[in-house]
Amino acid sequence: xxxxxxxxxxxxxxxxxxxxxxxxxxxxxxxxxxxxxxxxxxxxxxxxxxxxxxxxxxxxxxxxxxxxxxxxxxxxxxxxxxxxxxxxxxxxxxxxxxxxxxxxxxxxxxxxxxxxxxxxxxxxxxxxxxxxxxxxxxxxxxxxxxxxxxxxxxxxxxxxxxxxxxxxxxxxxxxxxxxxxxxxxxxxxxxxxxxxx
Numbered sequence: 001x002x003x004x005x006x007x008x009x010x011x012x013x014x015x016x017x018x019x020x021x022x023x024x025x026x027x028x029x030x031x032x033x034x035x036x037x038x039x040x041x042x043x044x045x046x047x048x049x050x051x052x053x054x055x056x057x058x059x060x061x062x063x064x065x066x067x068x069x070x071x072x073x074x075x076x077x078x079x080x081x082x083x084x085x086x087x088x089x090x091x092x093x094x095x096x097x098x099x100x101x102x103x104x105x106x107x108x109x110x111x112x113x114x115x116x117x118x119x120x121x122x123x124x125x126x127x128x129x130x131x132x133x134x135x136x137x138x139x140x141x142x143x144x145x146x147x148x149x150x151x152x153x154x155x156x157x158x159x160x161x162x163x164x165x166x167x168x169x170x171x172x173x174x175x176x177x178x179x180x181x182x183x184x185x186x187x188x189x190x191x192x193x194x195x196x197x
Contacts, residue, residue: 040096042110051091052077054105059127061098067091083152085123099126147181148174159184 042048053062053074061077067090078089078098087098099118104110106128117134118125147168149156155177157168168184171177 039100039111039113040094041112042096042101042104043091045104045108045110048101048105052101052105054102056106056128059102059125059130061087061089061102061126080124083150085150087124087126099131102126102128103131146178147185148177150174157181157184159188161188 043051051064051067053064054060055062063071063073063075063077066073066075078087080086081088088095089098089101090096097116099116100111103116111133115134115136117132119130119132122130147157147159148171149158151170154170154172155174156170157177157180158165159168159181160166166184168177168180171180
């Protein structure tokens with residue numbers, strides 16, 4: 001087979017790590033390998049304390065000052081990202097994770113590149129007693145279920161058998177997806193199935 005120069009260039013671009021080509025697995029694909037996340041540097045703590053008001057009882061974040069004409073002082077901050085489940089706040093045209101802002105306000109320091117884990121696994125529960133610093137491994141081990149993955153279409157259940165991932169369907173809750181996985185695991189693996197504690 002003879003490769004023409006334009007085709008070679010197209011192939012290289014499509015297979016480049018920086019390419020956004022559909023040839024690369026999507027985030028909800030079982031073959032997706034996420035890169036280490038790099039967190040944005042937060043604004044100075046003094047500035048955060050002037051701009052935001054944190055309610056320790058509810059874990060909610062409010063605006064002390066109005067950031068835009070459409071937002072008033074005292075309004076609730078942020079929206080929940082449907083892809084990740086985390087609350088994000090737009091400030092000075094930058095998106096920040098609400099729980100990282102809260103950590104900085106309470107402990108008076110930017111967590112930097114350290115992960116902030118939600119102890120009860122509820123990503124919108126930003127009460128300070130529900131937040132803790134964690135390594136990537138510790139954060140991953142706080143996963144409540146095996147075989148359940150949050151995607152843009154809901155909670156996806158899948159199981160691996162004979163080296164291949166088998167899609168079990170999408171569900172509205174993590175518990176339903178986990179239940180579908182457990183049922184399939186028992187059928188496929190029998191006595192060798194070991195559920196998460």
